[in-house]
Amino acid sequence: MRMQYDNPILSRRAAAVFALPTLVFIGVFLAFPALWAIYIGLTNLRLTGISAIQPRFVGFANFVSILRDSFFHNSLRITAQFVLGSALIGQLLLGLLLAVLLYNVKGPINDIVSSIVILAWIIPEVVVAYLWVAFLDYDFGLLNATRNLLGMPAVNWFFSHPVLSIIIFNTWRGTAFSMLLMGAALQTIPPSFLETADVIGASEWRKFRDIMLPLIRPHIITNAVLITIWTFNVFGPFLLTGGGPAFATDLVSIYTYRNAFKYFKLGYGSAISTIILAINLILASVYMKLARRGRA
């Protein structure tokens, strides 16, 4: 918590004027849509036809159909695998590993390695999708070409391992954040702790387990919650697979898009949005609680 100052530099009135545009923008384009989603979700609003002009109030009918829809169950299951695989296992573990390795290595190698990982993070989403379509292509892709060179058979990745494909894709895409955050966390460890461990001849693994890990644990948990929220809200795999083949990569985000904009069921889509917002709210509340504890 910051100190309260008796004579602030900015008067209250000026502060209100300064903050107003931000609050209006956020109110109209962020807070209001979130609340409105709940209302639209209770109607049969459609993109076309009579229900587009005169939507009817249908109560919880949309929610009931969603919870009964086997496609929704399918997309929940896939999303759970996707978040577990690409956020908690992929990005978090790989990011932590990279951060620990980079901690020991400074100089140009550090710069090169972190630049490449960060590059994967900043390239625009659509380009990344094309890169992976090319990389995993059955006939020409670099991955199968490499396998051929090693005498292994080519694999039709998107067809045989659809969920794994988007998990690896998203791990590649997002690891930079965890690497940077974990790296920043490691920098907060007093060097003397590790030097003392060196003096008594502790192994690398023991130094990691007994010194680094306990000290950065709060950051690891915060990171885990953050990337869980983000991965849950990712739309990128749509560009890679469109949700297919045969709904095998139909993440909740893609399921929402499909129902609202392909089947024109805006009311139904909005009800799914409400469910996503509720899940986000739970995850974000966990994050806020952790962040508060971290500051106290």
Add this chain to the structure above:
Amino acid sequence: MKRALSVVALLLIAALFALPILWLVTAPFNPKPTLGLQLAKPTLRNFEGVFRNPTAVRGLRNSLLQAAAAMLIATPVATMAAYAFSRASFPGQHTILYFLILLSSVVSGVSAMVPLYVLMQTLGLIDKHVGLVMVYVGGLLPTNMFIMKDFVDSIPRAYEEAALVDGSTPRQVLLNIAFPLCRPGMAVIAVLIFVSTWSNFLMPFILLRSASKAPASVAIYTFFNEVGIPLIGLIAAYSFIYTLPVVVLYLIVNRKFGFRFYGGIKG
């Protein structure tokens, strides 16, 4: 020994990360580009193709227009709010900040795409640059306001206080002291806003309809010939041109300001 092992492991991981990127730096220069990796006699013909294609050029121009507009609106707006939250104290300040952080992580493009579409439709802003830019600004403000607030918090208040004691008017303090001090932070959020708008796919995909307004991220999905075969040379060269500004801006920010963690983490 332990350093050598770390170096080997790092280079191995880096190589794995680099593999998918190789296509982006080879295919655009390939006279007969495929989805595979080939090193042929480099050519710039694919780039000529981009500049001869009206949809491609218009896509880049639209991306520039939308990203620049979002940047020019959101940067000053976020800075003013950040300054207010940092330098003034008013009732409910912490509650507002708390809800802003919560909102920024709860309301994502995916969770809000349906209500945002309905809102834009109600306001008559579907298929309008203005509507898209407003949505961008609303979505980007919380995060960038926090980054900016962290930046302002890191500037000692003594500068402004000294000027006030010396008899400057609040207006003079803002223009001559606060604004110049905030400029490096503003440059950082301006770049962040530009880059995230430039790279966005979902919002223009949903909120725009006419091909003439599509930014590069959407235009790239129209590069097929009459029978639906992707024009790989065009796609590759276009991807390269479209990615370049993002990488350049990142390098500039990284070099001038270092890649620090602002906002978010600290709240």
